[in-house]
Amino acid sequence: MSALALLRHLAVAALVALWLLPTAGLLVTALRDPGQITGAGWWSAPFPATVTVFRRLAPTTPARADGDAWLHEGQLLGPDETLLAWGLSARDPAALAPGAEIATRAGDLRVAANGRYVLRSPQPEAAPGLRVFLRLRVPPRFTFENFARVIGAEGMGRAFLNSLMVTVPATVLPILVAGFAAYALAFMRFAGRALIVAGVVALLVVPLHLTLIPLLRLHNAIGLGKGFLGVWLAHTGFGLPLAVHLLRNAMLALPREIVDCARLDGASELRIFFRIVLPLSFPALAAFATFQFLWVWNDLLVALVFLGAGPDQQVLTGALREMMGARGGEWGLLAAAAFVAMALPLAVFFGLQRSLVRGLLTGAVKGG
Structure with missing residues (x-):
């Protein structure tokens, strides 16, 4: 192994360790007996x-x-x-x-x-x-009491379900809409296509904070108000520019001859989209789904504006914020709550990491 390859492997190992150590510390702290947390750091948990x-x-x-x-x-x-x-x-x-x-x-x-x-x-x-x-x-003591209190008495179980109810539709909806739009921009010729592509790219740099108040006023004007439908539509709108841009680049990287041959064989545009283009674009779909899921799951601002902060509407990030104010000194509870909040994103990331890398590289060379 060359010195450069060895240095690269060491750098990757160091980055992985820097990422894993806080996560492991959070889990160990959540499992420790509350009386032992303040006495010593999490690394001393296996010892008296x-x-x-x-x-x-x-x-x-x-x-x-x-x-x-x-x-x-x-x-x-x-x-x-x-x-x-x-x-x-x-x-x-x-x-x-x-x-x-x-x-x-x-x-x-x-x-x-x-x-x-x-x-x-x-x-x-x-x-x-x-x-x-x-x-x-x-002696070292480990318990699931912190997790039981967090999920039950502290209301994190309800907040977890609320976050799931917000995140799943807010991830699926932009993929459905962006898939059709990306296919049209990649394989169909119509007037104004270049302007639409330029507009999509321009929307990528618009700060979402500028749109919160006008969008909320629009929701109130049309009768949506605050609720799950409103927050789904808001997240869908905020995620569409990236989804369209990413999926269009992925579709442009596909051999155009496949689509042309399918049209010559009499396949409709919908059949081409669902049977050929969509399966071949799965890595890009998985990449965007990962980004969108993580962003919506960790969001607090959009949920507060379009969903509310009541006990029945509160998401995990809101519950964590309130718990930090009410339980600021109970590190075991805070660690358990934080790990509950990050467990599902970790599973999604590790489950889709290969598709994430492939999706990000798709269309890196060919585009237009």
Whole structure:
């Protein structure tokens, strides 16, 4: 292998690693126990973690007399937890070593290395509300609790279905319309064809932000308002220029003799389109479908304008935005929500990546 080829392979491997590492970190964070996420980074998930927690004294046996005092006993550790240090203040949760004893407002407290505590109190009733901070070493824990909460209680399941209801029609509709338009511009001769092609290319550079308000006013004027039909038509209109341009270039790359022979044999234009041109243009169709699906799935602005932000209309990106405001410190929930949002686009991308590359290269040499 030459040095240039080796350098190329190393560069590709580095790019793949840079892309995969954040994705893997997101998945690992979503699967980790919430108490272990803030203690260490996701790369330490397979190893025991050091965490700081607080627990309230809860005697497990009745108080027993010891001279003029009462002994309250209980357990502070859970299964597979190891006590490293403990304390009574959040400012210094590791002030005392296991086995140490300290005077509290409720009496003298001692916590053993196995988590067993003894509170020597002058009262036969345990002191309510007394907290003990523990520095623990715990084994790695993984759970699907974050995903269950996100899909159920946090409403991401409904938002996922809304995104699917928006994305699938908004991907299929522009392909259907653009396919017919691209075929006409590639194989039919009529007046003004060059102007239409120039107009399609010009529409590729028009910022969609300039069209949002006029298009919404048009929807309101004709009675569409905000709803799924409105957002489907909006995404279809925004995606049509790229679809027509990409499919036309792909069809121009096909041998024109195939279409001419089919016409000589008496095939209609629709038959030629569906039986010959469309199957041969599948890579370009898959390339545009991938781009359109990813763009619509990750869209927030168009969905807010043409669909709304209510609980029944909210898409995944909107739900993520609200969750970041309401659950900003719960990294496990945020990671699970983000992975739910990106799981389907990842599947689509990996499933169509070969067709995506072929579709982008189709028509790169021949065009007109």
